[in-house]
Amino acid sequence: MGIHAVSVMLEALNRDAQHATIAKFIQNELDAEREKVALLHQQGSQQAELLREQGAQQFELFRQQQDAAGGSMHSRRPETLKIDISKYRGVEENSLLRWFVELDDAIRARRIDDGDMQVAFAQSNLAGRAKPWALRLKLHDPYAFGSLEVFKSRLIQTFEPPRAEFRARAELLKLKQGKRDVHAYAQHIRHLTSCISSNLVDEHTLVSVFMQCIEDGPVKTHLFRLELDSLEQAISTAEQEDFSLRQARASSTSYRQPRRYDSGGPEPM
Template sequence: MLRTLSPTEQHGVALGFIMKEQREAAARATVSTPSTPRVESLKPHVNSYVGREGEPLLRWLVEVDIAITARLIVDPLSKFLDLQQSKHDVHAYAQSARYLVSNIVTNPIDEATQVVTFMKGLKDGPVKAYLFREYPSTLESAITLAMQEEFSLRQAKLHVNVPQPMQRPMVKPSGGPEPMGLSSATTAGSQQRRGPSNVRCFRCGNNGHYAHECTAPVQAVKGRRDDTGYHHGQ
C-alpha cells in the first residue's frame, strides 16, 4: 500500500503514525502515579527517514515502534551499574543493590562485577577504603563488611562524643595554712597515735608509746620495773 503512494504521502503516513504513538505514550504516562515518574534509562537512537532508494519505510516504522516501547522499560542492569549510595546509609544502599541484582534475570552479571559495582557506588570515606583493602569475593561478603565497618565507626563516634565530667579547680587560699590531703592527714594521725619510736613508756619500760597508751598487764609492768631497777623517786 505504501509503495503506491507518493513520497509526500508516505511522509504524511509516517508522521501520523509517529504522532499516534506519542499520544498513546503520553496517555500511559498520565495514568501512572505522578509521585513516581518513569525513569528513562534506555535511550535508543533511530536514524531519520529520508526516503532514499532501497530504504523501506515499513522497516523504519518498525524501528521507531521498538524504540518507543524500549523507552518505557526500566532496565535493572543499567540501574545497578549506575547505583550510588548518595545520602543513604549502608543498609539502605545494600538493600537497593540486592533488589536490582535479583531483577536481572535475562543476563545475570557475575559476582566480580557485582562486588566492583557495589564498592564503586559507596561514598568516599573509611567504609569504601576498607572494602577496597579487603576486596571481598562476593556481594554478600562485601555488604557484611561494609555494614560492620559502618557500625564500628558509629560506636567510635558515640564514645568520643560522651561528655566528660568537669573537674572543679582547686582554689589555693590567699592566706593561712594550706589544706592537707586526706591521705596525709591519715598518715599524720596514725603517726601521732603511735607516737615517735624513741619515746619510752615509764609504766612498762618499752619504747614507742606513752604511758597512757600502755596496755601491758599490771603484774607484767611490776616485774619489768623490778628487772630494770626502775623505782619511783629516782
C-alpha cells in the first residue's frame, strides 16, 4: 500500500481512529521485525552450534592423528641401553683388545650409528696417559680420528706392547697357579685368553692348560674325574669344589669337643 493511499484512508477517519490505526500499524511492524530478529537469532544459534560440533570433530580427529603419529614414532624408536665401560688408561695392565670389546658392546647397546659420535664416545672413556694423548692429536688435527676404526688403529700403534698376543700366549702356556687361590688363578687365565684375538686357542687346549697348571689337591683330582668341554665349565667346577672344601674345613674347625670332668674330683666353680 502506497503512502498516498494510506493518507487518503487516514483522512476518512477521525483523530482517535487515526491514532489507533497508526499505533496498530506500528505494532504490527514491530512484531514482524521481532519475528525476523528471533528467526535470525535462532538460525545464528543453530549455525554456531553446528560450527562448534564441526570444530570439536576436527579437533578430535587431529588429536587422534597426533596420537597415532606419536605412537608409531614411539614404536619405531629403538630402545637403547646405557652400558658403562671401564676407562682405558694406556698402561700395560689394561688389555686394549678387551677394552675394544667393551667399547663395541656399549656402542651397539646405545645404538650410536654416527661415526663422529662413536669416536666421541670412545674418547670420553679414555683416562690416564691415553686421554692427553688423544687431546694432543685432536688439537693438532681436528680430523685425526676420521672413524672408529682409525681411532682403534692409532691406539694400538701407540699403546699396544709389541708382540702382545705372543707374550700372552706364551704366558698362558707356562702358567702355574702358584700361591693364588682358585678364583684369582681363574681370573688370570681369563685375562690372558682375552688378550688373544687372532689365532685363538681352542677350548680343549684351554681346559688342558687350566687343569694341568692347577696345584695338586682335591680340586685337581675332582677335575680329572670329569669330562669338561670348555674353559668356563672347568673354572665353574673348580670354584664350586674349592668352595665346598673351604666350607667343610670351616665346619670342622668350628666344632669343639665337650669338656669332660672327673666325677671323683671337686666340681668346678
